[in-house]
Amino acid sequence: MSASERRHIKSNSGVVMFTKQWFAQFISPNNVANGAAHAWPYLLISMLVIISIALIWGLFYAPSDYQQGHAFRIIYVHVPSAFLSLMVYMVMATSAASYLIWRIKVADQIAKASAPVGALFTFLALITGSIWGKPMWGTWWIWDARLTSELILLFLFLGYMTLRDALPQKVGALASSYLAIVGIINIPIIHFSVVWWNTLHQGPTLSRFAKPAIDSSMLYPLLLMILGFILYYACIVCLQLRRK
Amino acid sequence: MTLVQEITFNAAHLGCSRDEQLLFKPLSFALKSGEALIIEGPNGIGKTTLLRVLTGLLQPLCGQISCNVPIKENVAYLGPHNAVKGLLTPKEYLNYFSTFDEAVLAQLQLTGLENKTCASLSSGQKQRVALARIVLSKKPIWILDEPMTALDKQGEQIFAQLLQTHLEQKGIAIIATHHVLTENHFKKIILEP
Amino acid sequence: MSLANLFKCETLLLLRNPQSWLQGLLFFTLVMFILSFVLDAKAPLFIWLAALLAQLLAVDSLFKQDYLDGSLDLLLLGESLPILIIGKIIPHLLFNLIPLLVLTLLLSMLWEFGLHVTMVLLATLTLGMPILFLLGSLGAAFTVCVRNSSLLTGIILLPFYVPALLFAASAVQNAALGLPWQGSMALLGANFILMLILCPLASAGILKVTAG
Numbered sequence: 001m002s003a004s005e006r007r008h009i010k011s012n013s014g015v016v017m018f019t020k021q022w023f024a025q026f027i028s029p030n031n032v033a034n035g036a037a038h039a040w041p042y043l044l045i046s047m048l049v050i051i052s053i054a055l056i057w058g059l060f061y062a063p064s065d066y067q068q069g070h071a072f073r074i075i076y077v078h079v080p081s082a083f084l085s086l087m088v089y090m091v092m093a094t095s096a097a098s099y100l101i102w103r104i105k106v107a108d109q110i111a112k113a114s115a116p117v118g119a120l121f122t123f124l125a126l127i128t129g130s131i132w133g134k135p136m137w138g139t140w141w142i143w144d145a146r147l148t149s150e151l152i153l154l155f156l157f158l159g160y161m162t163l164r165d166a167l168p169q170k171v172g173a174l175a176s177s178y179l180a181i182v183g184i185i186n187i188p189i190i191h192f193s194v195v196w197w198n199t200l201h202q203g204p205t206l207s208r209f210a211k212p213a214i215d216s217s218m219l220y221p222l223l224l225m226i227l228g229f230i231l232y233y234a235c236i237v238c239l240q241l242r243r244k
Numbered sequence: 245m246t247l248v249q250e251i252t253f254n255a256a257h258l259g260c261s262r263d264e265q266l267l268f269k270p271l272s273f274a275l276k277s278g279e280a281l282i283i284e285g286p287n288g289i290g291k292t293t294l295l296r297v298l299t300g301l302l303q304p305l306c307g308q309i310s311c312n313v314p315i316k317e318n319v320a321y322l323g324p325h326n327a328v329k330g331l332l333t334p335k336e337y338l339n340y341f342s343t344f345d346e347a348v349l350a351q352l353q354l355t356g357l358e359n360k361t362c363a364s365l366s367s368g369q370k371q372r373v374a375l376a377r378i379v380l381s382k383k384p385i386w387i388l389d390e391p392m393t394a395l396d397k398q399g400e401q402i403f404a405q406l407l408q409t410h411l412e413q414k415g416i417a418i419i420a421t422h423h424v425l426t427e428n429h430f431k432k433i434i435l436e437p
Numbered sequence: 438m439s440l441a442n443l444f445k446c447e448t449l450l451l452l453r454n455p456q457s458w459l460q461g462l463l464f465f466t467l468v469m470f471i472l473s474f475v476l477d478a479k480a481p482l483f484i485w486l487a488a489l490l491a492q493l494l495a496v497d498s499l500f501k502q503d504y505l506d507g508s509l510d511l512l513l514l515g516e517s518l519p520i521l522i523i524g525k526i527i528p529h530l531l532f533n534l535i536p537l538l539v540l541t542l543l544l545s546m547l548w549e550f551g552l553h554v555t556m557v558l559l560a561t562l563t564l565g566m567p568i569l570f571l572l573g574s575l576g577a578a579f580t581v582c583v584r585n586s587s588l589l590t591g592i593i594l595l596p597f598y599v600p601a602l603l604f605a606a607s608a609v610q611n612a613a614l615g616l617p618w619q620g621s622m623a624l625l626g627a628n629f630i631l632m633l634i635l636c637p638l639a640s641a642g643i644l645k646v647t648a649g
């Protein structure tokens with residue numbers, strides 16, 4: 001091996017070690033706990049501000065829908081909670097995978113904190129959807145693809161929490177991480193259910209590549225509500241991460 | 245049965261955990277064929293956990309185990325529960341888990357009991373059935389957790405004989421027990437918190 | 438412990454302790470009795486529903502007894518845990534499925550479903566119950582060290598049962614209406630093959646964590 005090759009390898013390993021150490025500071029439990037303790041008041045305040053703005057805008061200032069009248073305004077709670085229920089599950093599943101593969105403890109704490117919030121959002125989405133459905137479709141519930149798969153999501157969150165509680169500490173963390181990962185198949189089913197099957201639920205409103213199927217004056221408060229809910233989720237997770 | 249291969253079983257700086265807490269001071273040992281290791285320690289120190297780590301059922305918190313043959317295929321494990329199926333008779337049980345041999349049963353003084361269901365045996369007799377399974381499995385590495393539970397004086401002597409035979413056939417034994425095994429040449433480790 | 442020995446051992450244990458599978462069958466009979474007499478509902482779909490609930494009872498005992506008496510450790514130390522898990526599931530499956538098929542045949546003759554619907558119903562049960570048992574082994578692996586775990590196992594498993602239930606239900610309903618049922622049956626078959634490959638591997642991984 002020539003001298004230049006040896007130097008090359010040595011500097012490479014140095015870079016790798018430096019990157020690992022730089023990254024490790026973000027996932028060390030101490031740093032994360034401190035960061036969370038500092039961050040949560042800001043998250044709380046910004047969440048309150050944004051949700052207030054979004055609600056007032058959406059409930060009072062956005063124009064009423066030409067078909068549904070004022071009843072459509074429940075969209076400002078229903079869609080963000082449904083969106084968040086999927087997002088929280090994805091975060092939970094990826095954190096669980098990180099914990100299983102690399103044994104990052106912070107990832108496990110994030111997954112544990114996410115489960116109740118995710119269950120709450122799923123429940124909220126189902127309830128508001130049901131309330132919306134009664135005047136619109138004439139029924140509180142129907143076993144179509146989207147509603148059924150959202151209900152399954154609720155069971156997945158509840159299953160994660162109860163399994164974690166029932167087993168002793170480390171075993172519970174590992175077993176529930178497996179459960180979170182196995183359940184990830186449900187997410188594409190929920191998301192694409194309205195595209196794949198003929199459902200009573202309406203088609204996708206927000207899509208990444210197409211123009212949204214909703215007017216801008218109604219869209220912006222909706223996006224703000226989604227942002228507000230994300231801040232709420234981040235705030236709750238920070239509150240949980242504070243205590244070690 | 246004489247085992248041909250020499251087996252070495254080493255542990256270097258091995259530490260076990262329950263819920264992320266180190267249970268006892270990390271230990272090291274080196275065993276060769278024909279040697280036995282006795283593990284002693286107060287209740288709750290983690291003898292069972294240590295034995296499960298040695299079999300490969302659990303991962304250690306720190307340290308390494310090395311053995312020149314794959315451990316899982318060559319170990320006969322007797323855990324805190326003796327794995328005896330109450331609904332089977334000793335004959336059926338030994339047939340399913342290893343092989344049935346009249347001679348070993350006779351040595352353990354279980355003749356006449358082969359056709360009674362294990363649930364109707366006393367706990368000492370069940371323990372002997374479990375020991376028969378260990379002996380009949382013909383595996384070179386014995387990892388035994390309190391093997392002399394519920395055995396009477398005679399049973400203890402029989403166990404000592406079986407152990408001696410196993411070691412003479414170039415086997416290795418790691419035993420966690422608080423009973424006194426009279427051979428002084430066994431290696432001993434006392435676990436400390 | 439070899440696969441053949443495990444198979445024979447499990448069969449013998451199930452014969453000597455019939456409580457685990459008789460309980461499920463009794464539950465099935467009870468549910469059908471209540472549905473038919475009290476609610477006067479005689480649809481083929483209810484047979485599937487009752488089979489599902491009965492099976493939830495049955496899978497709980499898959500690993501529990503072995504965990505309690507210590508023989509699960511011996512399984513974990515054996516070669517190829519996924520194959521051993523399949524070997525364990527098959528006797529439980531057969532003891533639950535065969536009486537269930539007989540009962541279904543009797544009920545469908547009693548309620549005059551017709552040959553076509555009966556055949557489709559029996560076929561969906563034959564494909565579907567193995568799926569439920571494979572998933573059941575997954576749930577049993579999660580809750581092996583929890584006492585009184587039937588409710589927890591049910592909560593965990595319900596999300597994963599839904600696709601199989603959907604396909605079987607649509608096959609049976611289409612058959613009853615005279616519509617083509619082969620598509621749903623094919624999906625059910627695909628689900629079976631997928632579960633056959635994935636579930637033993639997943640259960641083995643989970644057992645190593647929970648019972649280690």
